[in-house]
Amino acid sequence: MTDAFDLKDAPELIRVEDLHKDFGSLKVLAGINETIRKGEVVSIIGPSGSGKSTFLRCLNRLEEPTSGHIWFDGADIADRSVDIDRHRQKMGMVFQHFNIFPHMSVLENITLAPTLLGKMSRDEAVAKAEALLSRVGLLDKRDIKPTRLSGGQKQRLAIVRALAMEPEVMLFDEPTSALDPEMVGEVLSVIKGLAQNKMTCVIVTHEMGFAREVCNRVLFMDGGVICEQGAPGELFDHPRHPRTQDFLSKVL
Amino acid sequence: MLANLLTLVEKYGPVFIGGLGTTLELALISVAIGCLIGALVAIMRLCKSKALNLVATVYTEVIRDTPLLLQLYFFYFLLPDILPALKLSKFTCICVALVFNSGAYMSEVFRSGIQSIDRGQSEAARSLGLSSSQTMLRIVLPQAFKNVLPAMCNEFVAITKETSLASTFYVGDLMTQYQTISGKTYMVIEPLIIIGIIYFVVTFTMSKLVAVLERRLKEND
Numbered sequence: 001m002t003d004a005f006d007l008k009d010a011p012e013l014i015r016v017e018d019l020h021k022d023f024g025s026l027k028v029l030a031g032i033n034e035t036i037r038k039g040e041v042v043s044i045i046g047p048s049g050s051g052k053s054t055f056l057r058c059l060n061r062l063e064e065p066t067s068g069h070i071w072f073d074g075a076d077i078a079d080r081s082v083d084i085d086r087h088r089q090k091m092g093m094v095f096q097h098f099n100i101f102p103h104m105s106v107l108e109n110i111t112l113a114p115t116l117l118g119k120m121s122r123d124e125a126v127a128k129a130e131a132l133l134s135r136v137g138l139l140d141k142r143d144i145k146p147t148r149l150s151g152g153q154k155q156r157l158a159i160v161r162a163l164a165m166e167p168e169v170m171l172f173d174e175p176t177s178a179l180d181p182e183m184v185g186e187v188l189s190v191i192k193g194l195a196q197n198k199m200t201c202v203i204v205t206h207e208m209g210f211a212r213e214v215c216n217r218v219l220f221m222d223g224g225v226i227c228e229q230g231a232p233g234e235l236f237d238h239p240r241h242p243r244t245q246d247f248l249s250k251v252l
Numbered sequence: 253m254l255a256n257l258l259t260l261v262e263k264y265g266p267v268f269i270g271g272l273g274t275t276l277e278l279a280l281i282s283v284a285i286g287c288l289i290g291a292l293v294a295i296m297r298l299c300k301s302k303a304l305n306l307v308a309t310v311y312t313e314v315i316r317d318t319p320l321l322l323q324l325y326f327f328y329f330l331l332p333d334i335l336p337a338l339k340l341s342k343f344t345c346i347c348v349a350l351v352f353n354s355g356a357y358m359s360e361v362f363r364s365g366i367q368s369i370d371r372g373q374s375e376a377a378r379s380l381g382l383s384s385s386q387t388m389l390r391i392v393l394p395q396a397f398k399n400v401l402p403a404m405c406n407e408f409v410a411i412t413k414e415t416s417l418a419s420t421f422y423v424g425d426l427m428t429q430y431q432t433i434s435g436k437t438y439m440v441i442e443p444l445i446i447i448g449i450i451y452f453v454v455t456f457t458m459s460k461l462v463a464v465l466e467r468r469l470k471e472n473d
Contacts, residue, residue, distance in 0.1 A: 062378065085381050086381070088379055095372055099370070099373055101391055112390065
């Protein structure tokens with residue numbers, strides 16, 4: 001995989017400063033500082049309730065941060081006065097439960113955003129969608145309703161739907177957690193393909209094997225902060241923080 | 253009795269049919285415009301603005317917690333009073349009252365429909381960069397509409413029957429024609445049976461059509 005060292009000098013894509021998120025009196029994120037560089041594939045692991053999904057969802061402001069800064073695309077997108085819709089076009093997101101639009105065909109799911117938001121003409125969007133569908137082996141499904149797809153197919157569709165907007169970074173929120181075991185592989189291999197093509201990815205995952213193989217950096221979160229981070233080999237084989245050790249001893 | 257019924261149908265058939273026409277016209281106008289108001293009010297109730305929430309909630313609650321007949325009287329007297337220049341016909345005033353009434357009930361139908369759509373649908377749309385109104389129009393409402401279609405049709409059936417209250421103001425609906433014919437013929441029961449049959453046939457047919465529609469929609473999923 002990509003050597004972590006060539007990415008140390010890659011340009012910054014997202015810089016998070018002192019990010020906090022409270023739900024009422026519950027502090028879900030308690031001060032996160034992190035930089036994601038172009039071309040990095042970063043996975044976020046940690047026990048449930050550690051704030052990893054909330055952190056990811058704050059990055060495109062599906063959750064409003066309570067305080068802090070998120071620098072992306074030349075702006076602090078945590079600032080409520082920015083036009084977040086414009087920045088979201090450059091951040092693709094893939095959800096645990098796919099969230100495919102069931103009232104549209106497979107093709108329309110993909111072409112909706114690029115055409116509606118004026119990024120491409122209808123013809124360009126269709127050509128792009130077909131190219132993406134054939135890349136993930138779903139071209140023969142282009143005209144059917146997605147309710148007839150399997151979980152794995154839905155998630156592959158969700159990935160290409162996000163890719164159609166040509167984002168600068170892809171955010172994955174537990175992309176394989178809702179899948180039957182035999183479908184996990186097909187989705188992971190699509191994500192792996194993206195990583196190999198130097199797409200910047202941030203992946204919240206429970207697939208430790210995948211994180212180890214594909215990612216060049218792993219963040220371990222617990223209690224709303226990033227406890228420890230490092231290259232996967234280092235973090236998985238020689239965890240330094242006791243909480244990382246405890247967590248890994250349970251899941252590995 | 254039977255002879256009386258046949259005579260009535262023969263002599264006043266067109267009058268009954270005309271009454272049915274007006275009844276359906278009132279119901280269609282109420283439901284069609286009520287739908288638009290209902291969708292708007294439902295969005296107002298679910299949006300972030302506290303002021304819009306309040307306006308929408310007050311409207312829905314006031315309409316739902318007062319009798320329709322009272323609302324009919326209210327608009328019947330109020331509208332010509334505050335807008336004398338428009339020279340509104342009594343039919344228009346009654347329509348406005350019915351529209352406001354069905355709008356409130358429709359807004360509840362739509363609200364439950366919108367809330368029945370998984371939050372993940374909006375999140376996926378927003379994450380692609382769609383604005384909140386684009387998300388509402390392209391993603392949430394089309395799916396909500398399909399979910400609420402049966403409830404909307406039931407509302408149409410209900411309002412068809414409720415328009416009979418408009419006969420208080422002699423707007424020419426079925427119930428008005430009953431009063432006219434009963435006054436002319438001094439028959440009370442027979443014309444009531446005839447319009448009863450007409451109401452029944454129309455609403456029963458509509459209910460059955462709704463059931464068919466519901467089944468079709470399920471098969472499509």
